[in-house]
Amino acid sequence: MSKIKLLIHEVFKQGEIDSRRNKKNGIAVFLSVYLKETLKLSIDERTLVRYYDAFIAETIKEMNIEPYKLDIFSKYIGYEDFSDFSRTFVKKDEMANKTTVKIKVDEDEQSLSDKFSNLNINITNEQHFKMPEFLKQNGLGIMEIALLICLVTGNVVFSNNKKMTNTSSFPLGFMSGIQSGIEKKYMYWNGEKYIATDSSYIRPGLDVVAMNEHQFLHFKKIMRKDTLTDVNALGRTWYSKYNNEVEFFTDDGIDPDNGRELRKSTSLIIYKYAGKQKDSVEIEE
Numbered sequence: 001m002s003k004i005k006l007l008i009h010e011v012f013k014q015g016e017i018d019s020r021r022n023k024k025n026g027i028a029v030f031l032s033v034y035l036k037e038t039l040k041l042s043i044d045e046r047t048l049v050r051y052y053d054a055f056i057a058e059t060i061k062e063m064n065i066e067p068y069k070l071d072i073f074s075k076y077i078g079y080e081d082f083s084d085f086s087r088t089f090v091k092k093d094e095m096a097n098k099t100t101v102k103i104k105v106d107e108d109e110q111s112l113s114d115k116f117s118n119l120n121i122n123i124t125n126e127q128h129f130k131m132p133e134f135l136k137q138n139g140l141g142i143m144e145i146a147l148l149i150c151l152v153t154g155n156v157v158f159s160n161n162k163k164m165t166n167t168s169s170f171p172l173g174f175m176s177g178i179q180s181g182i183e184k185k186y187m188y189w190n191g192e193k194y195i196a197t198d199s200s201y202i203r204p205g206l207d208v209v210a211m212n213e214h215q216f217l218h219f220k221k222i223m224r225k226d227t228l229t230d231v232n233a234l235g236r237t238w239y240s241k242y243n244n245e246v247e248f249f250t251d252d253g254i255d256p257d258n259g260r261e262l263r264k265s266t267s268l269i270i271y272k273y274a275g276k277q278k279d280s281v282e283i284e285e
Helices: 003-019 024-039 045-055 067-076 082-088 133-138 142-153 176-182 213-218 267-273
Strands: 098-105 118-124 156-158 172-175 186-189 194-197 208-210 238-242 245-249
Antiparallel strands (some): 238 245
16 A cells, blocks of 8 residues: 555544544545644645545545645654655555564664664564554564564564574664654643644644653553453553453553543453453452
8 A cells, every 4th residue: 555545544543533424425524624723735625535545445546746735644643754654654454464663773782783783573474473452552672572562573684694692692772763753742642642743733632741751652542451461460460440440551640631640550451341350359449
């Protein structure tokens, strides 16, 4: 799928969320008004409908879109411009054949030669590798993800195609995409995790705050509560209870959706509101 097609998909997806409409014409009308008022882009809703038909419905031939429009569309969904979107956007597609993770090794580590400055980890579906649901949903740290991939696949290759030996010892740096996110000045909560941005204002309804590196990297809502058990969640997750609804998070702090202070998950809370454990004996406080 081309980057332009991906961009149009994401713009209409965000437009559906913001407008609370699910028809292309209604979303197009909303986008036309919103983009003009907030991002100074004058674009007719009929043009947006044609973009939908060309890039999403694929009922008409794809067309060219002016670069400045692509930049503004990218800003609407939280990117600096189309170049930033093309460079950093990753489509969530479980059927993708290959995932490449690039990790930059600390250049100040004198024990490593310059040829080890870039580490590439390739995961292909030939090995039928599938990351456990809990790990995908709960967002492990960079180090944990890298080590997990290395252990499961054994497919760690340096630029000269030599595999890393078990005796190698080195500090791993941040992935390039994560690092670029941390360097941004602000972030906002999208309902699941914090998204980095350079703008102090994105759109109505989003509370843009100063970048907090720890929260950006580690604080996420657990979207698949049914994957939680005493084994993988007790002592490692926190929860917020509001109107008898419980949400689980990967780190301590404040629930961004309701402002309530999080509490550490207990066996009973996990049993009642997530994966059920038969031997739960704790009493809810």
